[in-house]
Amino acid sequence: MADPATQLSQWDFRRFERSDLTPMLQQYVEVKAQHPHCLLLYRMGDFYETFLADAEIVSRELEIVLTGRQAGDKIGRIPMAGIPHHALERYCAQLIDKGYAVVICDQVESPEQAKERARQAKAARRSKTDGDAPLLPLLLEDSEQLTWEDAESALVRRAVTRVLTPGTVLEDQLLVGRRNNYLAALVQAGECWGLAFADISTGEFQVTQLESAEALVQELLRLQPAEVLMSSDAPDPLVLLRPGEASSERPECLPSQFCYTLRPRRYFELDEARRLLLETFGVRSLEGFGCENLPLAVRAAGGLVQHLLETQRGVSIPLEGIRTYTLSQYLILDHQTRRNLELTQTVRDGAQYGSLLWALDRTRTVMGGRALRRWLLQPLLDIRAIGRRQDSVAELHNEGLLRERLQRILESVYDLERLAGRCGSGTANARDLVALGESLLKLPALAEAVAASTSPYLKALQSIPVELERLGEKLRRTLVDTPPLILTEGGLIRAGVHPELEGMRRQLVEDRDWLVDLEARERARTGIQTLKVGFNKAFGYYLSISRGKAEKAPPEYLRKQTLTNEERYITPELKERETRILNAQQQTNQLEYEIFNILRQEAGRHVSALRQVARRVAALDALAGLAEVAVYHDYCRPVLGEGREVHIEAGRHPVIEQAIPAGFFVPNDARMGGQAEPDLIILTGPNMSGKSSFIRQVALIQLLAQVGSFVPARKAVLGVADRIFTRVGAVDDLATGQSTFMVEMTETANILNHATPRSLVLLDEIGRGTATFDGLAIAWAVAEYLASHIRCRTIFATHYHELNELASVVSGVANYQVTVQELADRIVFLHRVTPGGADRSYGIEVGRLAGLPSSVVARARTVLAQVEQHSQIAVGLRDSNGNASGPTAG
Numbered sequence: 001m002a003d004p005a006t007q008l009s010q011w012d013f014r015r016f017e018r019s020d021l022t023p024m025l026q027q028y029v030e031v032k033a034q035h036p037h038c039l040l041l042y043r044m045g046d047f048y049e050t051f052l053a054d055a056e057i058v059s060r061e062l063e064i065v066l067t068g069r070q071a072g073d074k075i076g077r078i079p080m081a082g083i084p085h086h087a088l089e090r091y092c093a094q095l096i097d098k099g100y101a102v103v104i105c106d107q108v109e110s111p112e113q114a115k116e117r118a119r120q121a122k123a124a125r126r127s128k129t130d131g132d133a134p135l136l137p138l139l140l141e142d143s144e145q146l147t148w149e150d151a152e153s154a155l156v157r158r159a160v161t162r163v164l165t166p167g168t169v170l171e172d173q174l175l176v177g178r179r180n181n182y183l184a185a186l187v188q189a190g191e192c193w194g195l196a197f198a199d200i201s202t203g204e205f206q207v208t209q210l211e212s213a214e215a216l217v218q219e220l221l222r223l224q225p226a227e228v229l230m231s232s233d234a235p236d237p238l239v240l241l242r243p244g245e246a247s248s249e250r251p252e253c254l255p256s257q258f259c260y261t262l263r264p265r266r267y268f269e270l271d272e273a274r275r276l277l278l279e280t281f282g283v284r285s286l287e288g289f290g291c292e293n294l295p296l297a298v299r300a301a302g303g304l305v306q307h308l309l310e311t312q313r314g315v316s317i318p319l320e321g322i323r324t325y326t327l328s329q330y331l332i333l334d335h336q337t338r339r340n341l342e343l344t345q346t347v348r349d350g351a352q353y354g355s356l357l358w359a360l361d362r363t364r365t366v367m368g369g370r371a372l373r374r375w376l377l378q379p380l381l382d383i384r385a386i387g388r389r390q391d392s393v394a395e396l397h398n399e400g401l402l403r404e405r406l407q408r409i410l411e412s413v414y415d416l417e418r419l420a421g422r423c424g425s426g427t428a429n430a431r432d433l434v435a436l437g438e439s440l441l442k443l444p445a446l447a448e449a450v451a452a453s454t455s456p457y458l459k460a461l462q463s464i465p466v467e468l469e470r471l472g473e474k475l476r477r478t479l480v481d482t483p484p485l486i487l488t489e490g491g492l493i494r495a496g497v498h499p500e501l502e503g504m505r506r507q508l509v510e511d512r513d514w515l516v517d518l519e520a521r522e523r524a525r526t527g528i529q530t531l532k533v534g535f536n537k538a539f540g541y542y543l544s545i546s547r548g549k550a551e552k553a554p555p556e557y558l559r560k561q562t563l564t565n566e567e568r569y570i571t572p573e574l575k576e577r578e579t580r581i582l583n584a585q586q587q588t589n590q591l592e593y594e595i596f597n598i599l600r601q602e603a604g605r606h607v608s609a610l611r612q613v614a615r616r617v618a619a620l621d622a623l624a625g626l627a628e629v630a631v632y633h634d635y636c637r638p639v640l641g642e643g644r645e646v647h648i649e650a651g652r653h654p655v656i657e658q659a660i661p662a663g664f665f666v667p668n669d670a671r672m673g674g675q676a677e678p679d680l681i682i683l684t685g686p687n688m689s690g691k692s693s694f695i696r697q698v699a700l701i702q703l704l705a706q707v708g709s710f711v712p713a714r715k716a717v718l719g720v721a722d723r724i725f726t727r728v729g730a731v732d733d734l735a736t737g738q739s740t741f742m743v744e745m746t747e748t749a750n751i752l753n754h755a756t757p758r759s760l761v762l763l764d765e766i767g768r769g770t771a772t773f774d775g776l777a778i779a780w781a782v783a784e785y786l787a788s789h790i791r792c793r794t795i796f797a798t799h800y801h802e803l804n805e806l807a808s809v810v811s812g813v814a815n816y817q818v819t820v821q822e823l824a825d826r827i828v829f830l831h832r833v834t835p836g837g838a839d840r841s842y843g844i845e846v847g848r849l850a851g852l853p854s855s856v857v858a859r860a861r862t863v864l865a866q867v868e869q870h871s872q873i874a875v876g877l878r879d880s881n882g883n884a885s886g887p888t889a890g
């Protein structure tokens with residue numbers, strides 16, 4: 001059998017005999033052994049150090065210098081890389097972003113405490129043994145010579161204080177403000193899956209059960225979780241599969257682009273999961289959460305909570321109750337559709353600029369930004385819920401001054417949702433509490449502004465819980481405006497807040513004044529005008545006299561240090577005062593920290609109320625932004641009904657119209673799905689005329705309407721759609737090794753298998769990825785199937801003009817074209833959609849515009865003329881009388 005040790009990398013910690021390592025590295029390896037798959041950041045003074053293989057990874061990933069450290073006589077130097085403690089969050093953010101889990105091991109006592117402990121231990125040993133133990137040849141953390149045993153006990157005690165995995169971070173710097181950070185957990189049983197996901201920074205926690213791996217993958221792609229937990233036979237320590245990492249543990253159906261964490265199966269057992277959930281939420285049954293009878297969902301949720309317990313290390317689990325949902329509550333958008341419609345990022349470069357979110361996001365708070373993003377990715381089906389959002393957009397649209405007033409207030413509201421979470425988990429720092437206080441103090445102004453409002457989302461903010469106002473006031477009253485980040489060095493609490501603190505501070509001032517006076521007193525007494533009082537870390541306060549005057553130093557001055565130009569002295573009186581000052585300073589800092597802690601706990605007790613208000617503020621912000629866009633870009637309120645019609649008058653593409661100069665966008669109508677109207681539109685037109693833009697525009701208007709937004713049109717009456725499907729463009733899916741055409745056909749098959757009469761289907765150039773005749777044949781058959789079998793509303797953009805024949809064969813099909821104007825030497829794109837079919841593509845014209853050499857353009861024209869002359873494609877679909885033949889009945 002292969003020796004497992006030989007498979008370990010050169011610097012794997014498991015290769016080393018612990019007793020060969022220095023005491024400090026033994027301590028390190030002990031901690032590392034409990035977290036073998038995580039990067040261990042080990043606090044040493046002002047640095048977090050990494051050693052061995054971790055050091056190599058960290059230095060490579062963070063581009064920091066790889067140094068070395070002596071690890072013991074037998075081992076020699078080992079790799080080491082460190083980051084300054086104040087930059088911890090920034091560097092952790094980078095590591096987590098790259099899919100690593102990071103364990104923070106902190107010093108839990110000061111070096112002085114450790115030394116004192118060691119001295120006592122040494123004294124105790126001395127009194128027990130006769131002779132001295134052999135002395136260590138090197139000087140360790142102290143100037144005293146120590147034995148190995150002493151050195152071990154002199155080691156500063158350290159403990160793991162945090163385990164950071166991509167889905168369990170709470171720190172501001174580790175999160176993206178305008179995006180949720182989801183931790184997901186999966187449980188599989190046959191075809192079915194349980195899915196739980198939570199954003200622990202905002203407290204959101206949802207569960208569902210899904211009937212196929214395909215549905216699960218679509219949900220994962222919507223959520224884009226930072227980390228996915230999976231039950232496995234893996235051992236207890238965390239095993240993280242970084243994005244793209246191959247592993248037999250991950251079922252093939254799951255996309256490799258996420259970071260997966262393997263957890264033992266017992267975390268996901270039903271009884272254990274249920275028990276943990278009941279205990280965590282302090283309830284007697286899961287019925288209130290709606291998941292009592294959804295065992296897979298419960299198991300996933302239990303595994304998720306168990307993971308949090310392990311990574312949060314005693315920090316209370318900052319989750320609200322569980323919300324159970326089903327996919328059928330929302331408009332279903334598959335991943336391809338969200339991608340094709342460029343809802344949150346563009347296909348070309350993945351940027352937000354140029355996406356629908358970019359065009360619509362006028363939010364003033366990051367939580368408003370998160371809400372809008374969620375809404376766009378998950379539009380609604382319930383007309384009443386949509387109506388509530390529309391009513392609020394309408395009020396904010398009509399009341400411009402009110403909207404502007406609200407938005408001005410929102411500009412100074414911080415991320416209440418996440419601040420609340422950090423208070424609840426006890427991880428908030430003083431700046432967080434100041435931001436929380438400032439934000440809370442804005443709420444009364446919001447409430448006052450909406451006092452007379454009538455729409456639901458505005459009315460929800462009319463009354464602010466009085467305890468939150470009081471909390472805001474208290475925070476402002478107690479904390480200084482810009483407190484330091486470090487909580488234990490004072491400077492947090494305002495003057496005049498706490499009588500005991502005041503007394504201590506007064507005493508400190510008096511003692512310091514005594515020092516200032518001391519300088520004058522001693523100068524007068526000794527007659528040395530250059531005498532000064534100074535301070536340094538090594539030996540505290542001292543009196544300094546220039547070398548020339550040193551002989552005049554009084555006898556009670558004890559020389560402590562000689563420098564080139566000065567002598568430094570101490571006196572018993574000075575030392576006594578110094579001890580007093582340092583003790584007083586420490587006690588003051590400690591008291592400040594205690595006052596801060598009590599305040600933080602008090603804020604933490606309001607976490608639920610804070611989050612509820614935060615969610616309302618976020619929704620108001622998102623709606624105000626939608627209203628602003630509606631005003632500035634002249635959107636209308638769509639009328640939504642239970643019917644199937646898509647009636648859009650003078651519709652525009654919300655993104656393109658903002659990207660091109662004002663007034664250049666040509667509005668177009670769309671009418672389908674109503675009485676005596678087509679269900680399927682065949683849209684032809686030259687290249688570059690605007691076919692793709694038109695079909696996307698129809699989809700986006702439908703989607704925006706179901707988000708509750710106004711839409712870019714003069715008028716819109718729309719039936720609620722259950723799904724929107726798009727099949728657009730041709731992109732190789734290199735990741736899964738599928739060809740362009742295979743991807744196209746897979747997506748088309750998905751549409752044909754899942755579309756219903758209530759769906760809206762947008763197809764762009766089906767069949768283009770294969771030989772012309774095959775492509776045309778497939779396009780024809782697909783269009784025919786959609787029109788005559790599924791009868792969903794479809795727009796089918798194509799260059800196959802032959803498809804225009806379909807309208808005369810199948811009822812409910814109509815032809816539209818995007819028109820161009822043909823001038824003597826060029827064509828002008830009118831971007832106007834009109835009834836009728838185009839018979840030319842002007843592809844060669846577009847090639848000429850794009851700069852093809854003129855000889856190639858001329859040759860293409862000749863070839864086209866010949867091909868057209870001999871083409872019989874459409875003829876084959878006609879019967880002997882010249883009529884188009886219909887689909888076979890079936």
Ligand SMILES: Nc1ncnc2c1ncn2[C@@H]1O[C@H](COP(=O)(O)OP(=O)(O)OP(=O)(O)O)[C@@H](O)[C@H]1O
Pocket residue numbers: 656660664665666667668685686687688689690691692693694831832
């Ligand atoms: N209604 C419109 N008003 C103004 N400009 C438009 C309009 N529709 C489209 N455009 C502009 O025309 C360009 C081409 O549009 P689009 O890509 O939709 O054409 P297409 O007909 O799908 O072309 P192809 O067949 O080559 O894919 C777009 O980049 C857009 O800027």
